[in-house]
Structure formats: C-alpha cells, structure tokens
Amino acid sequence: xxxxxxxxWPPSGPEIVFLLLxxxxxxxxxxxxxxxxxxxxxxxxxxxxxxxxxxxxVLTAEFVAWVQVLIYVGAIVVLLLFxxxxxxxxxxxxxxxDSGNRWAAGLVAVSTAALLVSVVVAGFGAAYTPxxxxxxxxEELGSSIFRTWVLPFEALSVLLLAALIGAIVLSxxxxxxxx
Amino acid sequence: MITVxxxxxLLPFAGAVAGLLGSRWPRGGSxxxxxxxxxxxxxxxxxxxxxxxxxxxxxxxxxWSAGALPRGSVSWSGGEFWSGLFPGATEGTLTLVExxxxxxxFTLRADGLSVLLGMLVAVVALAVQVYSVGYMRDDPRYxxxxxxxxxFTSAMSLVVFAGDLIVLxxxxxxxxxxxxxxxxxxxxxxxxxxxxxKAFLVTRLxxxxxxxxxxxxxxxxxxFRIGDVLRADIPTGTLVTATMLLLxxxxxxxxxxxxxxxxxxxxxxxxxxxxxIHAATMVAAGIFxxxxxYPLFLGAQPTLDVLGVVAAxxxxxxxxxxxxxxxxxRVLAYSTISQLAYMAAALAAGSDQAAIFHLLTxxxxxxxxxxxxxxxxxxxxxxxxxxxxxxxxALPFTFAAMTIxxxxxxxxxxxxxxxxxxxVIAAIEHSHGPAQPFLYGSALLTVGVTGAYAARAxxxxxxxxxxxxxxxxxxxxxxxxxDGREAPKSMLWPVxxxxxxxxxxxxxxLPDVDWGSAAVSLLVALLGAGGVYAFWRSAPRQDPARxxxxxxxxxxxxxxxxxxxxxxxxxxxxxxxxxxxxxxGQLVDGAVRGSGRLxxxxxxxxxxxxxxxxxxxxxxxxxxxxxxxxxxxxxA
Amino acid sequence: xxxxxxxxVSALLFSIGVYGVLARRNAILVLMSVxxxxxxxNLNLVVFxxxxxxxxxxxxxxxxxxxxxxxxxxxxxxxxxxxLFRNRRSIDVDRLRDLSERDAPAxxxx
Numbered sequence: 001x002x003x004x005x006x007x008x009w010p011p012s013g014p015e016i017v018f019l020l021l022x023x024x025x026x027x028x029x030x031x032x033x034x035x036x037x038x039x040x041x042x043x044x045x046x047x048x049x050x051x052x053x054x055x056x057x058v059l060t061a062e063f064v065a066w067v068q069v070l071i072y073v074g075a076i077v078v079l080l081l082f083x084x085x086x087x088x089x090x091x092x093x094x095x096x097x098d099s100g101n102r103w104a105a106g107l108v109a110v111s112t113a114a115l116l117v118s119v120v121v122a123g124f125g126a127a128y129t130p131x132x133x134x135x136x137x138x139e140e141l142g143s144s145i146f147r148t149w150v151l152p153f154e155a156l157s158v159l160l161l162a163a164l165i166g167a168i169v170l171s172x173x174x175x176x177x178x179x
Numbered sequence: 180m181i182t183v184x185x186x187x188x189l190l191p192f193a194g195a196v197a198g199l200l201g202s203r204w205p206r207g208g209s210x211x212x213x214x215x216x217x218x219x220x221x222x223x224x225x226x227x228x229x230x231x232x233x234x235x236x237x238x239x240x241x242x243w244s245a246g247a248l249p250r251g252s253v254s255w256s257g258g259e260f261w262s263g264l265f266p267g268a269t270e271g272t273l274t275l276v277e278x279x280x281x282x283x284x285f286t287l288r289a290d291g292l293s294v295l296l297g298m299l300v301a302v303v304a305l306a307v308q309v310y311s312v313g314y315m316r317d318d319p320r321y322x323x324x325x326x327x328x329x330x331f332t333s334a335m336s337l338v339v340f341a342g343d344l345i346v347l348x349x350x351x352x353x354x355x356x357x358x359x360x361x362x363x364x365x366x367x368x369x370x371x372x373x374x375x376x377k378a379f380l381v382t383r384l385x386x387x388x389x390x391x392x393x394x395x396x397x398x399x400x401x402x403f404r405i406g407d408v409l410r411a412d413i414p415t416g417t418l419v420t421a422t423m424l425l426l427x428x429x430x431x432x433x434x435x436x437x438x439x440x441x442x443x444x445x446x447x448x449x450x451x452x453x454x455x456i457h458a459a460t461m462v463a464a465g466i467f468x469x470x471x472x473y474p475l476f477l478g479a480q481p482t483l484d485v486l487g488v489v490a491a492x493x494x495x496x497x498x499x500x501x502x503x504x505x506x507x508x509r510v511l512a513y514s515t516i517s518q519l520a521y522m523a524a525a526l527a528a529g530s531d532q533a534a535i536f537h538l539l540t541x542x543x544x545x546x547x548x549x550x551x552x553x554x555x556x557x558x559x560x561x562x563x564x565x566x567x568x569x570x571x572x573a574l575p576f577t578f579a580a581m582t583i584x585x586x587x588x589x590x591x592x593x594x595x596x597x598x599x600x601x602x603v604i605a606a607i608e609h610s611h612g613p614a615q616p617f618l619y620g621s622a623l624l625t626v627g628v629t630g631a632y633a634a635r636a637x638x639x640x641x642x643x644x645x646x647x648x649x650x651x652x653x654x655x656x657x658x659x660x661x662d663g664r665e666a667p668k669s670m671l672w673p674v675x676x677x678x679x680x681x682x683x684x685x686x687x688x689l690p691d692v693d694w695g696s697a698a699v700s701l702l703v704a705l706l707g708a709g710g711v712y713a714f715w716r717s718a719p720r721q722d723p724a725r726x727x728x729x730x731x732x733x734x735x736x737x738x739x740x741x742x743x744x745x746x747x748x749x750x751x752x753x754x755x756x757x758x759x760x761x762x763x764g765q766l767v768d769g770a771v772r773g774s775g776r777l778x779x780x781x782x783x784x785x786x787x788x789x790x791x792x793x794x795x796x797x798x799x800x801x802x803x804x805x806x807x808x809x810x811x812x813x814x815a
Numbered sequence: 816x817x818x819x820x821x822x823x824v825s826a827l828l829f830s831i832g833v834y835g836v837l838a839r840r841n842a843i844l845v846l847m848s849v850x851x852x853x854x855x856x857n858l859n860l861v862v863f864x865x866x867x868x869x870x871x872x873x874x875x876x877x878x879x880x881x882x883x884x885x886x887x888x889x890x891x892x893x894x895x896x897x898x899l900f901r902n903r904r905s906i907d908v909d910r911l912r913d914l915s916e917r918d919a920p921a922x923x924x925x
Contacts, residue, residue, distance in 0.1 A: 008817055008819070011817075011820075012816075014816055015816060015817065015820060018816070018820055018821065019820055022820065022821070022824035025824065025828065026824065026827055026828060026831065029828055029831045029832070029851050030831055032831075032835065032844075032847055032848070032851065033831055033832075033834050033835035033838065033839065033844075033848055033851075038841060038843070038844070041844055041847060042847070045847050045850065045851075048851070048854075049854065052854055052857075052858060055821065055824075055858065056858075056861055058816075059816070059821065059861055059862060059865050060865060061861045061864070061865065061875050061878075063875070063879075064857075064861055064875050064878050064879065067879055067882055068857075068882065071882050071883075071885075071886055072850070072854075072882065072885075075886060076850065076885065076886055076889050079889050079890065079893060080843060080846065080847060080889065080893070082893070083843050083846075083893040083896055083897070084843055086897055086900070087843065087896065087897070087900045087906050088900075089841070089843070096840060097839060097840055097841055097844060098838050098839060098840060099792075099794055099838060099839065099840040099907075099908070099909040100909065101792065101794045101795055101798060101837055101838055101909065102837075102838035104795070104798050104802075104837070105794070105798060105833075105834050105836075105837030105838035106834060106838065107802075108798055108801050108802050108805070108833065108834075108837060109830045109831070109833045109834035109837065109838075110830070111802075111805055112801065112805060112829070112830045112833050113826060113827055113829075113830035115805060115808060115809065116826035116829065116830065117823055117826050117827070119812075120819065120822045120823060120826055121819060121823065124818045124819050124822055125819050127817070127818035127819065127866060128816070128817050128818065129816055129818065129865060129866045129868070130816070131816050131865070132868075135865070135868070135872075136861075136865075136872075136875055140872060141872055141875055141876065141879070144871055144872040144876055145876055145879070148871050148876075149871075149873075149876050152880065153880075156880055156883050156884070159883075159884070159887060160883065160886075160887055163887035163888075163890055163891050164890070166891055166894070167890045167891050167893075167894040168894075170891070170894035170895060170897075170898050171894045171897055171898065173901065789914075789915060790912065790915045791911070791912030791913060791914040791915025792908075792909050792912065792915075793908060793911070793914065794836075794837055794838075794908060794909060796914075797836065797837060798837050801833065801837070
C-alpha cells in the first residue's frame with residue numbers, strides 16, 4: 001500500500017502493544033475453551049473481550065472499542081452469567097465440560113488455524129498502513145451511521161425488537177404453542 | 180369344387196365357435212338346471228348341423244370325384260384303388276405367405292385319398308356327435324365338449340384336405356390340442372388331467388420331430404406344397420433324415436412304440452372321444468401322412484425298415500397287453516395300438532393300399548366297438564370287465580353290434596376286418612426286406628393273440644353270470660348310471676349306422692383276397708379264440724387271462740414301459756427341476772437377498788455416524804469445508 | 816501497523832472459537848465460543864477498515880452492527896438454552912440425540 005513500509009521485524013511501538021494485547025486475548029480465549037469451571041470461563045471471556053477492546057484502541061477504532069467494552073463486557077457476559085446461574089450450573093470444578101468429541105474438534109480447529117494463517121500470511125504478509133488517530137472517533141462514525149447507514153441501522157432496531165419478543169416468548173412458560 | 184372342400188373344413192369350425200360362444204349367451208353366468216338344459220340343446224344343434232352339412236358336402240365331393248375325370252390338376256399316384264374310385268382331383272390356393280425363405284401356401288387339395296379319409300372322418304364325427312347327445316346328456320360342460328369335437332373334426336378335415344405341409348401341420352397340432360382338452364374333460368379327477376397332460380407331452384415330443392421333418396422336406400424341395408415336395412428330386416440322405424423325423428411324429432400321433440404310452444391313459448376321456456379321436460381318426464392321421472407322402476418313404480428304405488421293426492414289436496406287445504387288461508376301454512386302446520401297428524407294417528411292407536384299406540375298416544369297426552363299449556359302460560356304470568357279464572340279454576342290440584365289431588377285429592369273414600387284415604398280411608408275406616420274416620411272424624402271432632383278447636372281452640362282457648351291481652352314485656369319470664334296458668335311441672342309431680360299414684366295407688376288397696394267407700390267418704385267429712373259449716368254459720367266473728400264467732402281470736402293466744419311462748425320464752427330469760428350483764431359491768434369490776442384506780449391513784456402518792450428536796455433525800461439516808478449500812487451493 | 820499481525824490474531828481467535836464450539840459440552844460454553852468467533856470477525860473488519868481507509872467507515876459500522884446482532888443472538892440463545900433446561904433438566908449438547916437413528920428395525924424401513 002505504501003512505499004516506505006518498514007520490515008516486519010523489529011515491530012514498532014504500537015505493534016508491540018497490539019501483539020501483547022493479542023497474546024492476552026488469545027490466551028484468555030484458550031482458557032475460555034479449556035477451563036473446567038463454568039464461571040471462570042465467563043470471567044476469562046471478560047479478559048479476552050477487554051484485551052480485544054485495547055486492540056481496537058491501538059488500531060484507532062476508539063468508538064468500537066468503547067462499544068465493545070459496554071456491550072460485550074457489560075451486557076453480554078452478564079447475560080451469560082445469568083444463564084449459568086439459571087441453569088443451576090455447578091460453581092466449582094466440573095470434570096465433564098468437554099464432550100467426547102474434543103480430539104476431532106482439536107484436529108479441525110488446528111487445521112482451520114493452519115489454513116487461515118497460511119492464507120492470510122500469504123495474502124497480507126506485505127500489507128502495511130500507517131495509523132491515523134481520529135478516524136474511528138464517535139463523531140466520524142456517528143455521522144457515517146446516521147447519513148449513509150441509517151437504513152440498515154433502522155432495520156437492526158427492528159431486528160432487536162424481534163429478538164426481544166422472541167426471547168420473551170421462548171422464556172415464558174405460560175405461552176403455549178398452537179395445539 | 181375347392182369351395183366345397185373349404186366349406187367341409189370351415190363348417191365344423193364355425194360350429195365349434197358357435198357352440199363355445201353361443202351356448203350360454205346371453206345369460207353366461209347362470210348354472211341352473213334349466214339353463215344347462217337350454218345350453219346343451221343349443222350346443223347339440225350347433226354341433227350336429229355343421230357335422231351333417233359337412234358330411235353331405237363330403238358325399239357330394241365324393242360323387243363328383245367319382246364321376247369326374249382328372250382335369251388339369253395334378254394326379255401323382257396312379258394305380259391305387261382310391262385313384263380308381265375317385266379319379267377327380269382338385270386343388271386351390273387361397274394365398275401365398277412369404278416367409279423370407281420357403282413360402283407357405285394356403286392350399287387345399289382333394290383327391291382320391293383325401294376324399295376317402297374325409298368320408299371316414301365325416302361319418303364317424305357325425306355318428307359320435309349324435310351319440311354324445313345321449314351319452315353326455317347330463318353333463319354341464321357338454322357345450323364345450325361338443326364344440327371341441329367340432330373343432331377336432333375341422334382340424335382333421337384340414338389335415339386330410341391340406342395341400343401344404345405347414346397347413347397340414349396346423350391341423351395336426353389343433354387335433355393334438357383337442358385331444359388334450361377332451362381327454363381332460365372330467366378334470367375334477369386328478370388322474371384324468373394327468374392323462375391329458377401325458378398325452379399332450381408325449382405327442383408333442385413326436386411333433387417336434389415331425390415339424391423338423393417338414394422343414395427338412397420343405398427346404399430340400401424349396402416348397403411346402405405336397406405336390407411340389409413329391410415331385411422334387413431330393414437326395415437319399417436328406418430323404419432318410421426327413422422321413423425318420425416324420426416317423427417320430429407318426430409314432431407319437433399314431434401311438435406306435437416307443438411313444439404309445441399315452442393312448443391307454445387317454446381312455447380317461449369320455450367314451451365317444453375314444454371312439455372318434457383315439458380309435459378312428461386322429462391316431463390314423465399318422466398312417467395317413469405316411470400314405471400321403473408314400474413316394475418319399477419308398478425312396479428311404481431304412482425308414483421303412485425302422486417302421487417295420489417298430490410295427491412288429493408294437494403289434495404283438497400291444498395285443499398281449501390287451502389280453503391282460505381288466506378295463507374294457509383299455510383293451511380296446513391296446514387293440515388300437517396293435518391295429519395301427521398292422522397298418523404301419525403294411526406301409527413298411529410296401530403296400531399303402533393295404534394300409535389305407537385297413538385304416539378305413541378299422542376306423543369303422545373300432546369306432547363301432549368303442550360306441551358299443553360306451554353303451555355297456557353307460558349301462559353298468561363301470562369300465563371294469565369284472566363288473567360286467569351276462570349283458571347279452573339286457574343289451575341285445577348292443578350285443579349284436581359289438582359281435583360284428585369283434586368279428587371284424589379278429590378278422591372273421593364276412594366282417595370288414597377279414598378282408599383288410601388279409602390284404603395287410605398278404606402284403607407282408609410278399610414283401611422283401613431284412614425285417615420281413617420277423618414282421619410276418621409277428622403279424623401271424625398277433626392275429627392269434629387278437630383272436631384271444633377279442634374273444635375274452637366278448638365273453639367276459641356278454642356271457643357268463645351277471646355281475647351288474649348298479650352303483651348308487653357314479654364316480655367322476657364314468658357316465659351316468661342308466662336304469663333302462665337299452666341306451667337311448669340317439670346312442671343306438673349311430674351304433675347301428677356304423678355296424679353297416681363295419682360289416683360290409685370289406686367286400687370292396689373281395690376281388691383281391693389272397694385265399695391262402697387268409698386261410699392261415701383265419702386258422703390262427705380261431706385258434707386263439709378257441710383257446711380262450713376253452714379256458715373260459717372251464718371256469719366262466721374267472722378271467723381267461725389267467726392262461727398267461729406268471730406272464731399275466733407283465734402284460735397287464737404293458738411290459739412296464741410306463742415304469743421304465745418314469746424312471747428313465749420323468750424322475751431325472753423331476754430331480755433336475757427340483758435342483759433348478761433349489762438353485763433358483765438359494766443361489767439366485769440368495770444373491771438378491773444377500774445384496775440387500777449386504778447393503779443394510781454396510782449402511783449400518785454409515786448409521787454409526789448418525790448418532791444425533793450435532794457437534795459431530797458440525798465437526799464433519801467443517802472438516803469437509805476445510806478439505807474442499809484445500810482442494811480448491813491446491814487444484815486451482 | 817502491519818496488517819498481518821491483527822489478521823493472524825483474528826485467525827487464531829476464530830480457530831479457538833471453532834474448537835470451543837466443537838468440543839464443549841455445556842450449551843452456554845458453546846455460546847461463549849460463538850462470541851469468540853464473532854469477535855475474530857470484528858477484529859478483521861476493524862483492521863481492514865483501517866487499512867483501506869474507507870471514507871464511509873463501512874468496516875467499523877459493520878462491527879457495530881455485528882455487536883448488536885451478537886447481543887440479540889446471545890439473548891435468543893440463552894432463552895433457548897433456558898427452555899431446553901426447563902424441558903430436559905440438562906443443557907449438555909451431546910445428550911440431545913433426538914436427531915439420531917435409534918434402534919430402527921433393519922428390515923421394514925420404507
């Protein structure tokens with residue numbers, strides 16, 4: 001993209017920060033899928049989402065980062081924790097959180113990773129872009145959403161409404177299906 | 180004139196169609212007493228009227244032929260007595276069917292031989308039709324029965340008047356079909372339907388040879404027309420092959436050894452059928468064919484020798500078998516085989532005139548004998564001679580008629596059989612050939628045995644103490660028990676009418692009698708009859724067949740030919756059939772079922788994957804996706 | 816900023832999510848793994864938006880939309896999981912075998 005692209009190594013300052021955050025995200029994600037305690041999985045998920053939000057900040061997408069923190073860390077994880085509680089999951093260690101499928105799953109996951117990494121390295125190994133702060137500010141994104149993307153935005157609000165009604169219908173026990 | 184010939188053939192056929200389709204029309208379904216009677220009456224009319232018309236037309240044809248000189252048409256065999264009697268000949272072709280090689284022509288021809296045989300067929304057929312009206316009065320299947328007789332009459336006329344070998348073969352096969360249908364008329368009894376199937380199969384065996392013989396002749400001569408075949412110059416080797424093949428058909432149809440076994444069993448059919456088909460006409464068709472194609476046979480001496488040996492064995496064996504039978508109809512059946520062997524012997528000895536002469540007289544007296552036997556069986560309600568006896572007083576008319584018949588059979592003057600049998604024996608005596616002494620000795624011996632069995636049947640039936648025990652309910656296969664003294668008029672008239680030719684037909688051969696050999700054979704016949712009479716006199720209640728001693732059982736079982744065939748052919752074939760069925764059930768079906776089971780078992784392995792675990796499904800899905808991506812990357 | 820760093824992180828995160836979806840037994844853990852995969856996608860979108868300097872900010876806007884959709888999805892997914900728990904007293908996905916073909920007689924399948 002740019003002619004004065006520096007080499008991959010040594011990484012610049014932002015890159016080092018991003019890589020560290022990425023490592024934290026990956027490690028906590030691994031903990032999410034391997035931990036033997038259900039509640040810990042949710043907490044590791046918080047760590048992972050937070051690290052990702054930091055990554056977004058490094059990438060100059062500040063509005064997305066705050067939305068990530070607000071919605072994912074604040075709302076979704078809490079929702080998941082509610083779910084864990086409501087299904088009377090054991091709080092302590094439980095031995096059988098993995099199904100018998102895990103070796104096949106591991107194989108598929110590793111090959112997926114190998115395939116994707118090799119593809120993206122081959123495709124974007126030389127891509128470089130200088131970071132310009134301010135491009136992902138709330139102002140920029142807000143004007144873009146409410147000018148260009150206002151119609152999908154409204155459609156999404158309808159989707160949310162439908163999801164709301166659907167969740168209510170599914171959760172309530174006194175609403176019976178048509179006989 | 181050819182139209183008349185066509186009408187003679189087609190009228191009984193139309194009668195058969197009308198009898199089959201029209202008898203119960205329009206209320207086909209009902210089987211009440213009343214509708215049966217109506218159907219039987221209609222069927223009787225539609226059977227007798229065409230038969231009478233056919234007889235009248237045949238008579239007209241005979242008168243025309245007797246008065247006419249041969250004009251234009253072919254006359255291939257001068258010199259025989261039928262050519263002298265009926266010199267007129269006519270031939271007509273309806274159409275020529277192209278087959279790609281040898282064409283088939285729908286040709287009818289009438290000459291002396293045809294007219295003579297046609298008269299015999301028409302007379303006996305009419306007599307049998309009239310007789311059947313009384314004999315089968317209460318049979319609910321009388322309509323089909325009489326229609327089949329009409330169909331048979333038509334087919335036999337077709338054989339007699341055919342001018343083309345393929346047309347002849349068509350008639351020949353229809354006769355076989357009618358024979359099968361009529362033997363099995365009382366099919367409720369398993370034995371009867373088995374007899375029908377046996378007759379069908381055995382004659383079919385011969386007919387295969389017959390058909391191939393026709394093909395050989397047709398291909399060799401380039402035409403199936405009888406006239407062309409007779410005129411054609413066929414090499415001797417082909418001729419011997421063809422005539423040998425024809426001989427197979429002749430042996431099957433005329434019940435000659437070794438294909439004779441069906442005829443005694445065919446007596447399971449109604450007695451009039453035995454008279455018409457299995458004594459007078461159909462079984463004579465084989466002899467007729469040989470006479471028809473006699474120039475060919477004269478050119479193939481080996482065939483005639485074989486025919487002579489077959490005839491010599493057949494006549495004596497059948498006569499001995501007849502001597503030991505207890506069933507009156509079986510006696511007559513074996514006697515038919517024996518007499519047909521006489522005709523074959525005459526042919527083998529080179530005299531087709533004697534053969535045809537004997538055929539005519541035999542047709543008359545054997546039909547008479549069978550019809551009389553029918554009256555007796557009708558009266559007694561049983562076929563067995565041990566149930567008969569002393570019927571002389573109860574059935575005087577039948578007694579007289581049957582006496583004429585037996586006299587003709589034994590060859591006693593002045594009955595017809597005396598002259599014709601004398602002609603046959605004289606022909607054999609004066610013939611030359613390797614088989615001649617054997618044939619002559621066998622013929623003379625048979626004359627004696629014939630006298631013996633005829634006398635035995637006559638004495639056992641009409642003399643001695645009365646053993647009649649009227650059965651309360653007739654078993655299937657026997658006629659209705661009749662309580663009157665004599666049979667109804669409709670049965671006696673045909674008997675009387677047939678008695679006249681049986682008695683007088685022989686005088687046509689009066690000028691040619693060889694008095695020397697006649698005296699010898701008469702002496703032998705009387706010797707046989709006298710021996711039986713002496714035995715019978717000593718103990719009238721017992722069967723004179725006991726004079727055969729230990730040999731009697733062998734004769735009664737007809738020398739175990741049936742048993743031999745059963746163990747030689749029937750059992751191996753059955754065993755083979757069972758093996759094939761087992762192979763079909765286990766190998767073929769097993770392969771089919773096994774492939775099904777294999778598929779199910781293999782699909783069981785695939786079913787293991789369908790365990791309902793969605794995670795496994797998604798794993799498979801993703802793995803497949805990966806593989807496809809890799810393949811796309813690698814191969815693209 | 817080299818594009819390849821965040822993109823590789825995103826790919827690895829996605830693979831971890833795949834493993835979680837395939838290997839975890841608890842339905843809520845499966846939902847969490849789905850969230851991981853969605854976040855990998857979000858990271859991709861943000862990176863490419865930054866790289867391409869899109870004037871309409873389509874990548875980041877789409878990220879926001881995906882976050883919204885993820886919230887809706889988690890809400891519905893938890894509702895389904897709760898309904899499942901009510902009916903079955905268990906939310907182990909590998910014990911939900913109604914799709915399996917159990918003890919069907921081998922002969923009379925038609």
